[in-house]
Amino acid sequence: MLRKFCSVLILLWVVFGLAACGGFLPKSSSNRHNQPLQGTVVSALKAMGSSPGAAMMVRIFKQEQVLEVWKRTSAGQFKLFKTYEICAFSGDLGPKIKEGDRQSPEGFYTITPGLMNPKSNYYLAFNTGFPNKFDRVHGRTGSQLMVHGDCSSRGCYAMTDHGIAEIYALARESFKGGNSSFQLQIFPFKMTPTNLAKQSTSPHLAFWKDIKEGYDLFELDKNPPVWDVCERQYVFNASGNGVLNPMGACPPVTRSAALVAKELADERALAASLAAAERKTVEEAALKERSAAVNGAVNGAVTNLFGGLGNLFGGGEQVTAVMSGKPAPVPQARLNR
Template sequence: MIAAVGAALSGCLALDDVAQTPQLSSTIKSEMARKGTTPESPVLVRIFKQESELEIWKADKSGNFALFKTYPMCRWSGKLGPKTKIGDRQAPEGFYAVSASQLNPKSQYYVSFNLGYPNRLEQALGYTGEALMVHGACSSSGCYAMTDKGIGEIYAIVAKALDSGQPSFQVQAYPFRMTAQNMAAHKGDPNMPFWRTLKEGYDAFTITRRPPKVSACGGRYVFNRNFTAGEPDSPVASCPPSTDMLDATLSARLQTEESKVDAALAADLPASSTMSAYVDGGMHKSFRAILQQAGPKTMAAKVSGTKYPVSRPEAALADPFGQ
């Protein structure tokens, strides 16, 4: 089975297929047309650590977003939970806005885009760090690393949307797919209050299929609120008066999702024994198969034209969710 996976991936990851300057391929354009979107339409990115996946969402003619493509992630570092200080090897979790100035077509990791960590809320909370990227090569020290071919496609897609008038695209970075079941599996984690806040934004997007309006006050993210006197001046001061941007039906659906989490967390079920088992980040199971079969040197050559080795391969093989 591993041999079959390795053979299939080695074909799709051939370095000859990676353009020096990423451009939208005819295949991607045709796929967009089949899915009712265009290269010029707005884009949104979602990242999931536990699943080691990055999603590209594209807007259709109605303005609603639909999943366009899911990319397996080659490497991320740290553990589940937000980044709080420089050098902690944590990949960020939260909501970020990426503009054209944050794209780097000449990255040392092929191409990349900067998430913009620390964002305004994180700065106010005293979090430190810089140059947290989504990039090529299978090496991470706080970043999200894709294959060269994967980041090439992603870069071309987001660059085209920005070049076509989208001021910035939203990146939603999560510890895992934020179902009530996954929340319950990690109920003993000290990051749970923060993750419950992230889930509010996750649910808002899932229900509306529109990027949530993200604000910050009271030391947390606040979603889809219209503030009477304009956006809060301080991300850590108490939230000023506001009104809900969503209608009563959508707000009720969000309350239902919150109730599901309350029930799941209250259930007399043990938390997952793997919740804190990460040695140092993870890797998608498809790449884990290549790493196990071929070793880190061969894998590094398969996934990237740069000279960066797979970061901490032993830790990647220890990914409790990479089975």
Template structure:
């Protein structure tokens, strides 16, 4: 019995010294912890079931992640917005291994992509590159949403944040949702943000993403994602079914766009034209290396890296490039 106790203690100590987790109990239990009671109460107030399907939206510039849940009306409603502790790179899509870019696009996360044993507490894989990105020759792997406050192409939400997100996703999948959609955007795709970034080389790509963004904003239904002509196409039925060649021209569509969505797009275009001609729109932001939510940046600036680590229980993984986190975003030339 004593030998068994000693062996167990040695194993536990090995896990602690490895720096990825704080205890063996955490390894065994963190991926199965229940949804917090406060979040369950929020679901109840918003007419949501813990087992209802979810959808995730990510916004780089605002450093926020949203969890949406289908409510009793059959539409998605916002459950909670989480501040993002760290993301890396610039605004724009990920294109190659080592560019430190966090992905932008539409992704599908299934049960096998949830990782309860991540070195960054808990994580789920975005599935980059998706079918479009692979056809365009983009490279990279293991791009995650995870805990901690360190990023090299991932989205870091702190351990506390990812624990809630992971639990909500796990329960939806256990209840029968085969996969959930993740929509990753450079910014909230308002007319002002679009105009501020109209000279960016990624603007045409962002215009494609905005079509999916607008569909969800108007309908509160998950957009159906297709690929052709080297771009995303949303809520479209094609003659002959889904295009097999992602880079070939899109086949003729057999359905008409939703008139409410089309009206939203037209209204935004009018607003963008007005803003562009007014001369009152500020310059787009630049980044040395990614962003950090203002709530974390304020703490980092005031009290330093150790204080931020303590505040967010980040005792094993350092904050990536804290100097860049304090500098970003900044105006070009600063």
């Protein structure tokens, strides 16, 4: 009986461990997913020219450990509404690759009402939608990758309970306002040339440059770009209405002059940052070599100095001790001659 009970416990641990942050334990008496937005939140939305029912977008930055909620305003563009601190995320910078690696995903995801989890064991949650079209074409695996409360992560993005309650309510009201989804953008860090230069040796650099275009488009237009996948890479604002073959050829895409100019400027800045880093490395190596040479010269001079003093006071010549330290032999009786 004990063995059977232990087997069940192990099975449950494996299921919940591999399922990342799923936590679908029922909370039938809880109505936390229906908590109304606080009056201060509604007033802040109104002050920025938005409303609870307006479209929203979410951005996550791992390195900075922040989650941003953006809302569409009456002017038609999105404006940053609020920044929330991420309490915890697991893994390192870089995308999730396979089930059980405890990495948190990166990329572009579409969150629909069906991905909202009002009965999460982690207070409240919404599923990131991993693996998406890009992840699947690259053979990436994983399940139940969430943004949730409870400040504990196994491949998810954990918020405080208060934070996820507000984010969940904002998403709920956006859906009620007639929006069928909201976009979730997840980046390793703010996609600046300086940050990319610091990660120039990362095996994920090509992937990060791929998703950087979507980051740049939003920075320029303040509207979430339409994303899709073709030729095993992200493509933005392309024709195809989300039905592109992820392995097939990409259609022609018209790129704005502003985007082209920004990318050229960023590439130049990245090249300059890398060159500066290389110069710094060379200078540090030269300084280290000079320091070693100086230290060697000083040590040699000191050795010669004290060696000379030793010669002056008779210490420069090897002297054999008169006394060996061995016991003296017992003297023999004198012979009478």
